[in-house]
Amino acid sequence: MITVDCPNCSVENSALSTRCISCGSELALEGYVRCENCRVLTHDDLEFCELCGSFIASYRGKQKSDVEGEATSIAGEMNGPASESGPAGERKGASEEKSSSENYPPEDAHQPEARDQPQPLGTVNVPDWLRDVDAALSADIQQGVEVGEDGAVPSGSGDIEEMPIPRMDTGDLPDHASDSTGYSDWLTELEKKAEDEDLEPPLLDDADSPQPSAESTEQRSAISNEGGVPEQSPSDLPDPDDTGTTRKRGTQPLDLEGKLLGVPKQLAGTHLPSWLSDQLRRESEKEELDEAKDITLPEPIPETVIRAPEPVAEESIPEEDDTVLDSSFEKWLQQLGEDTPEPEWLGDSAQQLEDDLIRDTSSIDVETPTWLRGEERQDADTADLLGIEDLVEEKGRLAGIRGAIQVEPAISSPLIAVSRPDYTVSKEHRQQIAILEGLIHEESIVEERTGKSIIDRLTARFRLLVGGALLIAVFIGLLVPSIAEAVSGSPIRQPTEGVFQLYDQVRNAAGEPVLVAFDYTPAMAGELNPIAIMLLEQLSNSDSTAVTVSQSAAGSEVADIVSGDIEGLDVQEIGFVPGEAIGLRRLVECIKEVDSCETIFGRALPEELQQSLQDVGLILLLTSESDSLVAWIEQVGSQLENVETVAGVTQSIGPVTIPYLVSGQLRGVLDGLPAAAAYERYLLLSPSSLSERASSMTLALWLIVGSLITSTVYYSITSFNPRSRH
Amino acid sequence: MDKLGEISGLLIGFLLTVFVYSFAVRDNPMYRLAVHILVGVSAGFAAVVVTREVLIPVLKSPFSSGDRLPLLMWLIPVALALMMLLKMVPKFSWLGNSAMAVLIAVGAAVGLVGAIVGTLLPQITATYDGFLLTLVVTGLTVCVLAYFHFTGRLTADGQVMLPVWYQYVSLAGQVVITVALAGIFAGLLSTSLILLTERMWFYLDSFTAIFTG
Numbered sequence: 001m002i003t004v005d006c007p008n009c010s011v012e013n014s015a016l017s018t019r020c021i022s023c024g025s026e027l028a029l030e031g032y033v034r035c036e037n038c039r040v041l042t043h044d045d046l047e048f049c050e051l052c053g054s055f056i057a058s059y060r061g062k063q064k065s066d067v068e069g070e071a072t073s074i075a076g077e078m079n080g081p082a083s084e085s086g087p088a089g090e091r092k093g094a095s096e097e098k099s100s101s102e103n104y105p106p107e108d109a110h111q112p113e114a115r116d117q118p119q120p121l122g123t124v125n126v127p128d129w130l131r132d133v134d135a136a137l138s139a140d141i142q143q144g145v146e147v148g149e150d151g152a153v154p155s156g157s158g159d160i161e162e163m164p165i166p167r168m169d170t171g172d173l174p175d176h177a178s179d180s181t182g183y184s185d186w187l188t189e190l191e192k193k194a195e196d197e198d199l200e201p202p203l204l205d206d207a208d209s210p211q212p213s214a215e216s217t218e219q220r221s222a223i224s225n226e227g228g229v230p231e232q233s234p235s236d237l238p239d240p241d242d243t244g245t246t247r248k249r250g251t252q253p254l255d256l257e258g259k260l261l262g263v264p265k266q267l268a269g270t271h272l273p274s275w276l277s278d279q280l281r282r283e284s285e286k287e288e289l290d291e292a293k294d295i296t297l298p299e300p301i302p303e304t305v306i307r308a309p310e311p312v313a314e315e316s317i318p319e320e321d322d323t324v325l326d327s328s329f330e331k332w333l334q335q336l337g338e339d340t341p342e343p344e345w346l347g348d349s350a351q352q353l354e355d356d357l358i359r360d361t362s363s364i365d366v367e368t369p370t371w372l373r374g375e376e377r378q379d380a381d382t383a384d385l386l387g388i389e390d391l392v393e394e395k396g397r398l399a400g401i402r403g404a405i406q407v408e409p410a411i412s413s414p415l416i417a418v419s420r421p422d423y424t425v426s427k428e429h430r431q432q433i434a435i436l437e438g439l440i441h442e443e444s445i446v447e448e449r450t451g452k453s454i455i456d457r458l459t460a461r462f463r464l465l466v467g468g469a470l471l472i473a474v475f476i477g478l479l480v481p482s483i484a485e486a487v488s489g490s491p492i493r494q495p496t497e498g499v500f501q502l503y504d505q506v507r508n509a510a511g512e513p514v515l516v517a518f519d520y521t522p523a524m525a526g527e528l529n530p531i532a533i534m535l536l537e538q539l540s541n542s543d544s545t546a547v548t549v550s551q552s553a554a555g556s557e558v559a560d561i562v563s564g565d566i567e568g569l570d571v572q573e574i575g576f577v578p579g580e581a582i583g584l585r586r587l588v589e590c591i592k593e594v595d596s597c598e599t600i601f602g603r604a605l606p607e608e609l610q611q612s613l614q615d616v617g618l619i620l621l622l623t624s625e626s627d628s629l630v631a632w633i634e635q636v637g638s639q640l641e642n643v644e645t646v647a648g649v650t651q652s653i654g655p656v657t658i659p660y661l662v663s664g665q666l667r668g669v670l671d672g673l674p675a676a677a678a679y680e681r682y683l684l685l686s687p688s689s690l691s692e693r694a695s696s697m698t699l700a701l702w703l704i705v706g707s708l709i710t711s712t713v714y715y716s717i718t719s720f721n722p723r724s725r726h
Numbered sequence: 727m728d729k730l731g732e733i734s735g736l737l738i739g740f741l742l743t744v745f746v747y748s749f750a751v752r753d754n755p756m757y758r759l760a761v762h763i764l765v766g767v768s769a770g771f772a773a774v775v776v777t778r779e780v781l782i783p784v785l786k787s788p789f790s791s792g793d794r795l796p797l798l799m800w801l802i803p804v805a806l807a808l809m810m811l812l813k814m815v816p817k818f819s820w821l822g823n824s825a826m827a828v829l830i831a832v833g834a835a836v837g838l839v840g841a842i843v844g845t846l847l848p849q850i851t852a853t854y855d856g857f858l859l860t861l862v863v864t865g866l867t868v869c870v871l872a873y874f875h876f877t878g879r880l881t882a883d884g885q886v887m888l889p890v891w892y893q894y895v896s897l898a899g900q901v902v903i904t905v906a907l908a909g910i911f912a913g914l915l916s917t918s919l920i921l922l923t924e925r926m927w928f929y930l931d932s933f934t935a936i937f938t939g
Binding site: 478523633635665704 | 747750751752764768771772774775776779780782783784785786787832833836837840841843844845848849851852855906909910913914915916917919920921922923924925926927928930
């Protein structure tokens with residue numbers, strides 16, 4: 001940051017300040033010119049501002065002050081927006097240019113605020129490019145610069161990069177008295193100094209058009225002879241109120257060692273767009289031609305190739321200073337629009353210049369930087385999408401801004417709930433469903449076809465073969481029982497202990513009522529009916545009374561059928577007893593207590609039956625289900641201690657009876673047809689068809705055993721063969 | 727006429743037997759027909775028997791005597807029976823919950839008492855039949871009961887692990903269960919063969935008697 005010491009109070013002030021922040025005295029430096037845009041002190045020999053890159057009108061004013069003044073105004077109009085965005089920016093629209101030109105600031109209208117500790121002169125870090133310039137300038141100065149008779153400086157001599165960094169002695173700063181009358185005061189002082197130092201006033205009309213050739217020659221000589229860029233104090237800048245401006249050139253270089261610290265890269269001397277420099281040149285030439293009617297056209301500005309200094313390295317620019325400069329420029333611009341009146345010295349030509357500028361600039365084929373083209377395109381696209389490109393806010397805080405999106409209506413508008421459409425099935429959906437269904441069914445069909453292998457087909461045929469073999473075996477056994485005896489001997493085995501006990505119990509119950517329970521269905525009648533008939537015949541032979549009861553609905557009918565075929569048997573029917581365990585409990589109560597056995601489950605019991613129940617001597621249970629067996633044993637057998645229980649069961653629940661037989665809860669068991677056949681042969685000594693049935697069963701069993709063994713061996717062998725696995 | 731009826735009955739029975747026997751090849755509609763007939767006839771017969779043997783006598787009995795006390799006493803089970811019938815109506819099914827509760831509670835109590843008194847205690851007292859045999863039977867019984875215990879320690883990988891010795895005991899129980907089930911299966915097979923034999927013998931004898939007069 002460039003700083004200036006106040007000549008009165010020696011307080012450090014920023015170079016952007018025009019007056020001391022302490023005492024209010026005017027700040028000025030010899031040999032330096034204040035940039036009309038950013039108000040920073042710049043060498044008056046430089047064409048562009050070192051900070052913002054705007055065109056320095058005072059550079060031309062060395063030769064032709066009046067032309068330079070106009071050019072400065074033009075440059076200021078054109079540089080206003082450009083300086084706002086820095087060298088990398090581009091003005092947007094003629095209106096902005098117009099506004100900026102209207103708000104073209106007076107020299108001291110800008111009052112920068114908040115300076116971050118402005119560093120004293122000589123303490124700012126100088127960027128590398130400035131050092132190079134310093135070295136090059138020193139070399140050029142030593143060699144000398146030839147200046148033409150017309151004051152034109154040879155090209156190349158104005159190369160900023162080659163010019164040395166002037167050094168400024170703070171002691172040589174002009175001593176300006178405090179002034180509170182505005183910028184006219186410094187102009188007054190400038191006039192005084194111009195009179196003293198023979199400075200050139202700016203030319204705005206014929207009467208005041210100076211002859212800058214000699215003076216500019218002298219100034220250029222001073223540049224070359226003195227070996228440095230002449231300095232110019234802020235008071236040297238032209239006063240808009242005056243017809244002429246005076247400039248004061250300093251003779252001592254400004255020491256910028258380290259003073260450009262904090263200058264943003266965008267403002268540190270980046271070159272102006274080519275279109276701007278070209279326009280400036282053309283405008284200046286055109287203005288000169290237009291003014292030739294009334295004024296003496298100044299000498300054209302020599303074409304010098306002045307390169308803008310290289311951008312300052314980012315490392316040398318502290319970021320904290322960027323915001324200060326940006327905010328200062330913004331405020332400066334705002335103040336320009338509010339406070340700065342139109343310069344009077346422009347006269348009526350200002351509006352004309354503005355109109356011409358607008359007309360000319362609108363036809364310029366602006367060379368838009370590539371980096372900006374992308375943003376413009378994006379902005380244009382966005383604006384097109386939004387359709388708000390042409391909308392300009394007219395009121396509110398966003399007045400004047402184009403493309404502002406109205407947010408409040410969007411927020412305050414009620415949310416419209418979109419009703420979810422009913423689920424529907426379109427034609428396409430149906431087609432897809434049909435296709436999927438077809439695929440699924442095809443897959444299942446394919447699986448079935450592929451699943452029917454040879455083995456699967458043989459399995460069904462094998463089952464049929466086995467079933468047929470069994471039938472044949474049964475037929476053969478029934479027709480020719482001797483075959484079974486020849487194969488396995490007598491199919492009838494010796495009676496077991498349980499068979500003997502049952503025989504004894506039935507024989508001991510002779511003459512007593514025997515409670516016979518037919519707890520099986522007709523499905524099991526094939527195995528239990530022979531047992532039932534055999535035992536009932538024995539009871540009949542022993543003059544026992546059979547009291548039939550059943551917990552199965554069909555069992556009562558089976559009991560009627562079986563007991564009806566026994567001749568001489570006294571049968572008394574209780575009938576169907578529902579409720580399983582609960583019903584048996586009721587039956588037991590009826591057996592135990594005489595008085596509570598008149599009815600049972602709503603049925604009135606005859607007195608004989610009641611008496612028979614009181615005198616029951618044996619319980620004969622015929623069942624094919626283990627639950628029924630257990631229920632009878634638990635509910636009846638355990639409650640009637642003086643009454644024994646025997647059972648005739650199917651061979652499937654034979655193992656269930658063994659524990660009860662061992663524990664004594666059952667006193668005899670006939671388990672299946674073989675046991676019944678043995679009971680009949682060895683105990684009753686009466687031949688019947690049970691032997692034939694046993695023989696056929698034996699043959700069927702041998703067939704089953706043979707097929708099981710054969711299949712087990714076959715699969716055992718094939719399982720070890722790897723081929724059969726796949 | 728009697729013979730015709732007898733013959734027709736035999737033929738129908740024989741056909742139904744063949745239909746059921748056809749299941750040995752594969753499931754087929756004839757087998758399905760036979761099964762449906764069996765189930766239908768059994769259910770119908772049971773319904774008729776229950777209605778005739780139980781419901782009608784129960785409903786008639788309070789009115790058979792002139793006393794009002796039996797009538798009042800029978801109203802309670804009648805009311806409970808009607809409440810259970812309401813279980814078929816979803817709107818009033820909650821009314822049958824009380825009757826169901828009474829039924830289940832009484833059945834559970836009777837069954838529990840019978841199991842303890844009629845099976846558990848007599849079986850325990852009758853287990854001793856020689857020291858060695860008793861020891862073997864008791865050990866195998868314990869092994870079988872141990873097999874049905876599945877609570878163990880939860881390992882890090884989420885599996886339930888039992889102690890090693892317990893696993894061997896459970897394995898012994900599995901062997902005993904397997905042998906018992908094998909015996910039961912053999913008995914079922916024998917019963918099935920006996921039934922087949924009896925059927926074949928019945929039809930053989932019947933047709934022989936018919937044709938021979």
